[in-house]
Amino acid sequence: MELRFRGGSWDFSDGRVRLLGVLNVTPDSFSDGGRYESLERALERGIRMAEEGADAIDVGGESTRPGSDPVSVEEELSRVVPVIESLAKSVSVPISIDTMKAEVARRAVAAGASIVNDVTAGTADEAMNSVVAGSGAGYILMHMRGTPKTMQRAPRYDDVVAEVGTYLAARVQAATQAGCDPRSLMVDPGIGFGKKLRDNLLLINRLETLTSLGRPILVGASRKSFIGAITGQTNPELRLEGTIASGLFAVRRGAIALRVHDVAPMKRALQVWREIDRANDGTAP
């Protein structure tokens, strides 16, 4: 399996898990809001994550944490475009733009982004699918129930894994119909987006169900509140162990990419995990 994006591709046949490093240039993101608001600090953080081994830098200018308010196109553009332009000159890994607005995606790609990460999988902005199709960017399609403002009010599923799978299959089809190369699509169950604790746990536990979509699976569990609900840690920055545990479990169940804030620790955990995993197949040293 591969993921095609603007200017390159990832070949997953080597089994190496790709890490997307999170770079939120927002005042209000749930764990790193307000940290990287200046261009200089954002750039520094992006370069650092690339040095630590991130395979892509995911730049976001609008928080999607539960209860967050939307921002205008102009505001979002002013946050992300300068960062993407500078990062594109400073790092060799692809940059993804975390946005639900087609205009932001379009301008971000023009500024140097290669992948569009839409937490609404093209449903919030009807122009999104065709903008991504025309740009040749990779396209991450994530499942969310409701909107960030309302999604945690009363999420309810009869069968969360099946419903997320059906939704993502429909979004893959819609993106393909709009002209996206199916090989450019990646799917994501949307941990924490309109889900209760048990929904998040089931989605990771039964992630392999989503492999039937035939597309690479990304999981973003990093520092999320379901970890705190289990461990009692209210400070998201202290949820590293839970992030690693859920990342490794997700990989065991079929994830081939993880969206994380803490690139270096996740990378080291994966290195060890991978050697153990390979020890039995004759390819290990």
Ligand code: HH2
């Ligand atoms: N999670 C967040 C944002 N974007 N994109 C994908 N594909 N998958 C995710 O799980 C995902 C995502 C939320 O985390 P974060 O960016 O750290 O916080 P905020 O939305 O508050 O900026």
